[in-house]
Amino acid sequence: MAPSGSRSIKRSCQTVLYWIPVIFITIIVAWSYYAYVVQLCIESIDNIGEKIVYLLAYHVAFILFTWAYWQTIFTKPMNPMKEFHLSYSDKELLEREDRGESQQEILRRLAKDLPIYTRTMSGAIRFCDRCQLVKPDRCHHCSVCDKCILKMDHHCPWVNNCVGFSNYKFFMLFLAYSLLYCLFITATDLQYFIKFWIDGLPDSQAKFHIMFLFFAASMFSVSLASLFVYHCWLVCKNRSTLEAFRAPPFRHGADKNGFSLGLML
Ligand SMILES: [Zn+2]
Ligand SMILES: [Zn+2]
Structure with missing residues (x-):
């Protein structure tokens, strides 16, 4: 088959x-x-x-x-708006670069004008490989829906839907x-x-x-x-x-008002 x-x-x-x-x-x-x-x-x-x-x-x-x-x-x-998606030329540019700092440089340039304040645990721009987009704050990729979901809370099997x-x-x-x-x-x-x-x-x-x-x-x-x-x-x-x-790390460090779990960078 x-x-x-x-x-x-x-x-x-x-x-x-x-x-x-x-x-x-x-x-x-x-x-x-x-x-x-x-x-x-x-x-x-x-x-x-x-x-x-x-x-x-x-x-x-x-x-x-x-x-x-x-x-x-x-x-x-x-799902995230089209501003967060990579254009065809940006995708090609990103694919040509090796993983690591040079890719981050491209992503940082793309995210410059986007309202993004959170980063990965290592301080990098949050990027979804599957959806090919810069992740907005509080957005996560759901492996069941296979999509990035805005302010994702969890995927609930009892409603067969992402709660977000x-x-x-x-x-x-x-x-x-x-x-x-x-x-x-x-x-x-x-x-x-x-x-x-x-x-x-x-x-x-x-x-x-x-x-x-x-x-x-x-x-x-x-x-x-x-x-x-x-x-x-x-x-x-x-x-x-x-x-x-897992509290999200912010661009300028921990936000003690919103997330005071002591887990941030
Ligand atoms: Zn995604
Ligand atoms: Zn889901």
Whole structure:
């Protein structure tokens, strides 16, 4: 088989694999909808007032959560503008030079008029070989997307997308609303979960759904809460996840206000 054919098959397999976590989450959410709305509210709750209040509040949380999830998945990450890309002649010039100081000289000339303040750990201009561009500040190359992403935070397998400049707000909302969704289910399902342990519910199918719904919602609540608190901390410190692990070195040395991790040159 031709190498390009096997490469495209490999790419198609990777695309399918990357969507598996999103499909998994979608199935869990679809099941939680059925378990909460049909098995808990319609089948198990007798009080009409309670039923209506729970159903209304649940649908508000559900719509907010699915909207934020959708936006995080389908908002395209932003790539560097054309000013940062090398022109054809610059590419040729760079290729002709040996790696090292002479290449850096060319890159320094190209970056002279660009608003770039950060450098590599060795003090060189940040350059992406794959995309052939001078990297803007806070931009990183994602190996999964195979692109440079502006203010890249991390590549999230659960949304099969890079979280960065264009969708970080949606990602934060997704964490907040999914936490709200899980906490609401945990809180309202708790009394029926306890009732099941003490008295036993008459219908065994409802029993299974109510019990499993409580376990799933409470476990997701714990993991989502820790992730949400961590990202709130990052926002307060004006750091991305990548920068929290390795603070960027600046052209004029460390910026103690923005990044005071003591890791800079
Ligand atoms: Zn790149
Ligand atoms: Zn990515």
